[in-house]
Amino acid sequence: MKCPPVGQLLKETILVPFPIESALSGIMRYHDRMWYRRTFTIPPEWAGERVLLNFGAVDWEATVYVNGHTVGSHRGGYDAFSFDITDQLNGGANELIVNVYDPTNLGNQPMGKQRLYGTGVWYTPASGIWQTVWLEPVPAAFITHLQMIPDIDRQTVQLLVSGQGITTHTIEARVRHANAFVAGALGGVGSPITIPIPLPHLWSPDDPFLYDIQIDLKSGSTLVDHVDSYFGMRKISLQRIGDYVRLMFNNQFLFQMGVMAQGYWPDGIYTAPTDEALRFDLEQAKALGYNLVRLHMKVEPARWYYWTDRLGLLVWQDMPAMRDGYVPPDADRAQFEIELKELINERRNSPAIIMWILFNEGWGQYDGVRLTSLVKSWDSSRLVDTASGWREEWTGDVVDRHSYVDPEAPKPQIDRASVTGEFGGIGLKIPGHTWGIVGYAYKWRKSGAELQGAYLSMFLGLQGLKGHSRLERRRVHSACRHGGRTQRLVDLRSSCNEDRPGCAQGCPSASDCHSRAAHRAPTVDFNSA
Template structure:
């Protein structure tokens, strides 16, 4: 994607507050990037790379905060300052307080709308807020959003006043004492379960738009047909509006397509340069709305031409394919946690670092494990070239667990409210990643956590996005549905269940533990599936498991996931320490054997 020059307008903080007073809280380990956080302008990059406008104002920075008993009113006085967008439990928030289901977290700040945005509509955007958010502008409630992982926005134009504007947000999050998706968050951190995350944890920003403006793009490449379809959702459309899409290569318009508003636009991409981890080529894209022949809205985006599918090989084994060729997908289980920011990377450079190191290690895939990342993370995956399996964060209760057979037990019966919330949040997550070429597999359930109506959810997921593969239940409970059947086994790779109908993958294995002094979250006992005394021992074991995996590929497996990218809190089974300051295993030896696996079918 060509370099886009953004007009970035730094927000002016008019409330009583001083970013210079901010300091990370607590004494636990931190990454090197914690020292690079700019408290006046944290995470300053444009947060939505696939729908870019050239004017915006970042509202990250110091806000006032208060904790109030659930059901209480707006506090008369705030307790202090919190650095947005870092969750209140994190060090980088400057607060590091636990909340719980009996309290609500209130935020407040002021901002001004730039004068050059006069006569424009103003949209207020949130990258993500965990979990239930109510929003007021100038003491008028403008909306509510339920869901901890996806972006949402409000057109706040009617509620703006002259001069400064007051923005207030209230958040309630019961974490694992509710039914909502929480991933690895728990009110009692231990082992594989981590510190809760409450409140704003992604960028907040405003931007000027016209009365008609694009809210979402769904881009689906068709490699075989040499075209791409683009569906633009927008507010303020009229029936005669035209959506125009331009596909651009190296600054030159390659092709153009048009359609009546609310219809898919089909654009030719002849002799396309295909996207892959080895060659992550991205086309630029411009999407405009035309009314009476005039452009009334335009955004910039990008696309990657790639195809993900399955095909039975000569031996009768169903293989994963990328761009119509057998392709072994191999990568780490990536939790996406940070010792200083918890859910939120300290900087964009930190967010990118884990992806780059994953490629350096010789992997071609990442399984994003029961967590969702900001849009910029998926952009980095698109640009760097790495495949992504995207999990749905788990929530609610758990049924019995069966791993070595097709499930014959009783599934979890969720309440109607819990089911409704699952479907709502899963759809939001899929919408977030719908146009990212790196995302190739949806994983609705992991290890039976919150698993319910598996066949129905699998069918719905596949119908909502037929362009990707669905791995219905990573690690069980297994059903004869979807595109993939996924085994887990620790520590060594084995073949525990096989089907000739679907691609077989080893969704988790490994977990080689190696604690490194002075880089540990917990000073007491740390946790790993198996633990070793030094890097040489751990590396030897890693290589042993990798060679065992290679022997299984001809007979069954088309993909595998090693646990895991980094240590997380008390877990010490990462390839890197939690603070990312030490690569724990021999990188050269890991890369060499990983490349053998990743290139198995080449």
């Protein structure tokens, strides 16, 4: 079908926002080209307002029609987009049609770990609409974007408000906590507004304190638009301590320990079945003693970052890679950089995110020095890991080594922090708690006790690395979550089973392992090592 199916009933019904390959979508098969169609009406109380049609994310290229009129198109599988559809609406039932094209790994767009035939560490595609779609009424002049940059040293937060239809409007910002006024400031749209935060209560994994912020857009004394949001006062930086460069958090050394989150679900693939499911996984990471999640080869919906902010989990955010083993031409590089900038613009207000990871193990890697500088120009408040794993380009804020299964540390650098980026990959299959029969791990264990012993052994091995002052952070693929959040079930390298109860059988004492080994890190004398 080449033309939009205006006025036509389509043959199948899909549940949005689940990828077409997922069980929850009701389709459960791959198509590279898709048509979505539905009708909708506008509430009468929206009269006089502009109407925005918002998409959380569509993988990968979307063209949108309203009542037979093309309202816009978008490329990029991980970022949000919207169209003003006011002029295409009529007074009754309206027709929305969305055409989607997703070549997965037959193309070279950013795709992360999606593969048409996923095996090993490659996973199921997640094509089409996979995040929420919603309508939103807005005034003729409205706020479109906020940028908030905390500065704990100056005790300020810098606010930048963007808008549409703005003329002589002004901004009034108020910072509050628990309904108590903290600070306020006035300014203009598009100009930085500095808000003092006296004696700031800092955000950290142990104390994820968040300030509320209320922003009014005014024309004279008339309120035109209003936005509520939040921010956390925190700082990530590098500092030389003795002979080595360290990762510092709020001007203190913080040993960062985390899991690698693949972001796959057995029934929804890229899309979690509920908000409670998103929160549960992050709460489990905290309960197991981790303070960090690396979001690997995926960008999650905004709600996921909300929970990391609220619960207090640091995030190292990957940019989803292009196809591996392929030198990207100029057009693909340009699209990659468009999507990279959108990732940073959309997620930069999350206090949990402290690191941008540009490339992983060389997949689609190019121009690391230039891109690192580019990212720093977009966001100078965070660190950049240019090349996680290997294909070193001698740039960025960290040197990052992957090692399976036992941990190894890269040689300390005089100007970059040294990190053990990945290790572990030990696996355990628990009958009755798996999705399918295929699994993937670097090394299998036969019982929960054997897995726990191997896990503890790896962590005790870290003590020697810390003694040599080479380790800043470790990210463990412990192996008691079956399915690795992929419908093809090829990766068993995470922290819980898909049905959750099996987690207790697989990792009965993970937090005890951490307290016996990893939590000794602050006692290391880095200057004498």
